[in-house]
Amino acid sequence: MSQTNVVSVPRPTAVRIPLREIVPWAVFTTVLALLVLLFVTTEAGAVSLVSDGLVHEFVHDGRHLLAFPCH
Amino acid sequence: MMKTLLVRGMLAGLVAGVLAAGFAYLVGEPSVGDAIALEESHGTQAHDAASHDAASHDAASHDAPPHAESPGRAGSGDAAAHEHSESPDHAAESDAAPGHNHGDDALVGRGVQSTLGLLTGVTGYAVAVGGLFAIAFAVVQGRVTTLRPRVSVALLAAGGFAVAVLVPFLKYPANPPAVGQAGTIEDRTALYFGFLALSVVTAMVAVAVGRAAADRAGAASGGLLGVGVYVTVMAVAGALLPAVDEVPDGFPGSLLWDFRLASLGTQVVLWCALGLVFAMLAEKALGRGSRDGHAVTVRQ
Ligand SMILES: [Zn+2]
Numbered sequence: 061m062s063q064t065n066v067v068s069v070p071r072p073t074a075v076r077i078p079l080r081e082i083v084p085w086a087v088f089t090t091v092l093a094l095l096v097l098l099f100v101t102t103e104a105g106a107v108s109l110v111s112d113g114l115v116h117e118f119v120h121d122g123r124h125l126l127a128f129p130c131h
Numbered sequence: 132m133m134k135t136l137l138v139r140g141m142l143a144g145l146v147a148g149v150l151a152a153g154f155a156y157l158v159g160e161p162s163v164g165d166a167i168a169l170e171e172s173h174g175t176q177a178h179d180a181a182s183h184d185a186a187s188h189d190a191a192s193h194d195a196p197p198h199a200e201s202p203g204r205a206g207s208g209d210a211a212a213h214e215h216s217e218s219p220d221h222a223a224e225s226d227a228a229p230g231h232n233h234g235d236d237a238l239v240g241r242g243v244q245s246t247l248g249l250l251t252g253v254t255g256y257a258v259a260v261g262g263l264f265a266i267a268f269a270v271v272q273g274r275v276t277t278l279r280p281r282v283s284v285a286l287l288a289a290g291g292f293a294v295a296v297l298v299p300f301l302k303y304p305a306n307p308p309a310v311g312q313a314g315t316i317e318d319r320t321a322l323y324f325g326f327l328a329l330s331v332v333t334a335m336v337a338v339a340v341g342r343a344a345a346d347r348a349g350a351a352s353g354g355l356l357g358v359g360v361y362v363t364v365m366a367v368a369g370a371l372l373p374a375v376d377e378v379p380d381g382f383p384g385s386l387l388w389d390f391r392l393a394s395l396g397t398q399v400v401l402w403c404a405l406g407l408v409f410a411m412l413a414e415k416a417l418g419r420g421s422r423d424g425h426a427v428t429v430r431q
Contacts (some may be wrong), residue, residue: 073400074410074415075272075273075280076272076273076274077132077133077136077272077273079270081132081339082132082133082266082269082270084269085133085134085137085266085269086266089137089262089263089265089266090219090266092259092262093259093260093262093263094259096255096256096258096259097256097259099255100232100252100255100256100259101256102320103205103266103323112341113238114238114239115300117238117239117244117248118239118243118244118247118248118252119249119251119255120239120244120248120252121154121155121159121160121163121244121245121248121249121251121252122155122248122249122250122251122252122256123252124163124305124306124307124308124390124394125155125159125163125249125253125303125305125393125394125397126252126253126256126305126307126394126397126398127299127300127304127394127395127398128323129303129311129316129319129320129323130306130316131304131308131311131313131316
């Protein structure tokens with residue numbers, strides 16, 4: 061592996077964000093994103109969290125046109 | 132820094148979502164509308180045949196004189212439109228597939244589905260993807276690629292589109308309303324998301340393999356090896372997994388083609404816009420960080 065050094069540079073040639081800074085944001089984003097994606101892509105098909113299908117019907121065309129299985 | 136990148140990723144997603152929704156409305160909605168019109172005039176035989184025995188009876192009831200609402204009234208979602216959906220046939224249909232009500236017996240009218248609903252769905256998806264994209268960029272920048280941020284972002288967007296959209300689409304292409312049997316929605320969902328997950332995991336492994344090889348044999352060889360690993364695994368998986376072929380007899384081929392092209396085009400617009408906007412924003416974010424004199428970790 062190549063060695064790393066902490067230095068101050070004038071131009072960003074290869075900024076590397078430490079993993080310990082990324083991980084908490086990654087977890088937060090993944091949970092939130094999966095929830096949104098579940099509603100847009102899967103709700104009321106194979107999985108149903110809100111039983112009346114209102115959310116599903118509202119975003120229905122987006123789901124088809126984004127290429128997710130719908131019905 | 133991570134928070135800044137995340138906000139910018141989601142902002143890029145928002146812009147990309149609005150543009151993609153505009154494309155989907157102009158290019159995709161006509162075929163969605165045609166497919167729904169076909170579905171309703173043909174009595175949705177493809178769904179019913181699979182989901183319950185009363186197929187012929189159900190089809191006959193759909194062929195009866197059309198429901199009374201005008202399109203405008205169906206869109207208003209008033210109480211009368213709901214009462215109408217309580218006939219035994221419709222109830223049975225809803226049990227089999229909660230998700231396939233459009234038009235007459237829908238909770239949300241077509242006018243809303245094809246405009247505000249479309250915009251919300253596509254934009255929600257794009258913002259979520261934008262957030263995940265920012266995380267992926269933060270991980271690869273300075274580790275997998277040491278190129279300047281905007282070049283890394285462009286490569287990541289091209290790769291992300293191929294892995295998250297194009298490859299799953301080649302195996303399990305998008306289908307318009309009226310294509311697909313209600314009874315198999317769970318299998319089709321599992322297959323689609325399984326293949327999508329396999330694609331993402333394989334891509335991560337391929338990147339790690341390629342990166343390790345690049346340290347020894349150079350960037351070109353590492354890149355080729357990574358792409359080779361990914362393509363080989365996905366080709367084998369694609370050949371082994373079952374196909375989904377549920378296009379009903381008599382469904383127009385040209386309509387299916389138009390819909391699928393519009394669907395792929397929507398995703399192309401989304402990922403191109405996401406890549407371009409985030410490239411600009413990430414370059415600025417990382418540039419400003421270092422001009423402020425922050426210490427940054429660099430590869431030697
Ligand atoms: Zn649908």
